[in-house]
Amino acid sequence: MIRSLATYVPPRVLTNDDFARMVDTTNEWILQRTGIRERHIVDAGVATSDLGKEAAVRAIERAGLTPDDIDLIIVGTVTPDMMFPCTACLVQNKIGAHHAWGFDLNAACSAFTYAVTTASQMIGSGAHDHALVVGADVMSSIIDYKDRSTCVLFGDGAGAVVVSAAGEDDVGRILDFEHEIDGAGGPALYMPAGGSLRPPSHQTIDLRLHYVKQDGQTVFKFAVRKTEEISRRVLERNGLKPSDLDLFVSHQANRRIIQSATGKLGIDESKVIINIERFGNTTAATIPLALNDAVCGGRLKKGDLVLLASVGAGFTVGAVLLRWGF
Numbered sequence: 001m002i003r004s005l006a007t008y009v010p011p012r013v014l015t016n017d018d019f020a021r022m023v024d025t026t027n028e029w030i031l032q033r034t035g036i037r038e039r040h041i042v043d044a045g046v047a048t049s050d051l052g053k054e055a056a057v058r059a060i061e062r063a064g065l066t067p068d069d070i071d072l073i074i075v076g077t078v079t080p081d082m083m084f085p086c087t088a089c090l091v092q093n094k095i096g097a098h099h100a101w102g103f104d105l106n107a108a109c110s111a112f113t114y115a116v117t118t119a120s121q122m123i124g125s126g127a128h129d130h131a132l133v134v135g136a137d138v139m140s141s142i143i144d145y146k147d148r149s150t151c152v153l154f155g156d157g158a159g160a161v162v163v164s165a166a167g168e169d170d171v172g173r174i175l176d177f178e179h180e181i182d183g184a185g186g187p188a189l190y191m192p193a194g195g196s197l198r199p200p201s202h203q204t205i206d207l208r209l210h211y212v213k214q215d216g217q218t219v220f221k222f223a224v225r226k227t228e229e230i231s232r233r234v235l236e237r238n239g240l241k242p243s244d245l246d247l248f249v250s251h252q253a254n255r256r257i258i259q260s261a262t263g264k265l266g267i268d269e270s271k272v273i274i275n276i277e278r279f280g281n282t283t284a285a286t287i288p289l290a291l292n293d294a295v296c297g298g299r300l301k302k303g304d305l306v307l308l309a310s311v312g313a314g315f316t317v318g319a320v321l322l323r324w325g326f
């Protein structure tokens with residue numbers, strides 16, 4: 001079960017009007033096409049492990065545990081502090097989780113659903129008692145602030161949950177999951193340089209290849225179709241209808257993607273959490289940030305049936321069905 005949740009966003013905010021001063025765009029266009037008003041951005045020198053640490057420390061405390069109780073750390077991110085060591089090692093050291101092992105999980109916007117599934121299987125097998133799942137990204141480190149079609153979409157942030165075995169008195173459960181990849185979608189959303197194919201060079205920098213490149217419409221259509229498809233599959237397998245859900249928590253890439261997919265599923269909008277307005281797309285952090293807003297707003301309570309759904313670069317697709325435990 002998910003035993004606790006905590007999130008962290010850096011204090012500095014970039015509004016749509018700030019972007020209108022940087023590129024050829026307007027507050028109206030961004031709000032109408034994406035649903036985003038503002039996003040949080042780190043100051044220079046603040047990295048993914050710093051955001052992840054803040055969320056992790058609070059999540060462990062809220063679970064009534066200490067860092068020494070954590071057996072496994074999975075950090076979902078596409079913006080590691082550096083190529084290696086992995087961000088899980090950096091977080092482990094920063095929080096002092098002396099008994100944990102761990103690794104990074106690169107599934108872009110599906111990293112949180114993938115990591116929750118992976119952690120729950122490690123707990124379910126009996127191998128471990130407590131896993132820390134962190135979804136954290138500093139998207140501002142790979143965004144081209146001269147490209148109006150991508151720069152307005154993303155923000156920085158982190159979320160963390162502790163996944164533990166459910167006791168007899170716990171109502172929380174991770175009930176089911178489903179994941180897919182479709183590598184044919186790679187060219188629709190990627191960062192071309194910086195890896196082994198195109199190591200950094202003056203040429204890759206001159207060509208601006210160390211930034212996110214995206215075919216927005218292809219990603220949009222795939223996200224709507226797959227969010228609906230994978231959600232329906234998990235629900236049907238569990239004998240559930242969309243109306244049985246108490247809350248639907250999608251990855252937050254675009255308000256219109258979420259509204260189209262949930263409209264096709266027939267989920268009432270009162271059961272759909274959309275908080276992209278304040279954070280933009282924080283990649284691995286959107287789902288915990290949305291869960292946190294749902295908890296704080298009284299829209300997510302102990303015993304609620306929740307479906308998490310995500311689509312991300314790769315393409316990666318995920319859904320996790322769970323009963324909320326606190």
Ligand code: ACO
Pocket residue numbers: 024025026029030033034109148149150152153189214215216217219220223251252253254281311312313
């Ligand atoms: N301000 C003003 N105009 C803009 C901006 C901007 N910030 N960005 C693009 N435009 C222009 C385009 O240049 C284009 O102009 P043109 O017609 O003169 O060529 C026009 O707006 C329409 O562009 P489209 O790409 O057709 O706009 P669309 O309605 O598809 O919206 C968007 C673009 C918001 C990127 C949308 O496709 C989208 O959200 N796609 C999903 C991508 C996404 O969220 N990816 C994130 C990660 S993956 C994931 O999370 C699922």
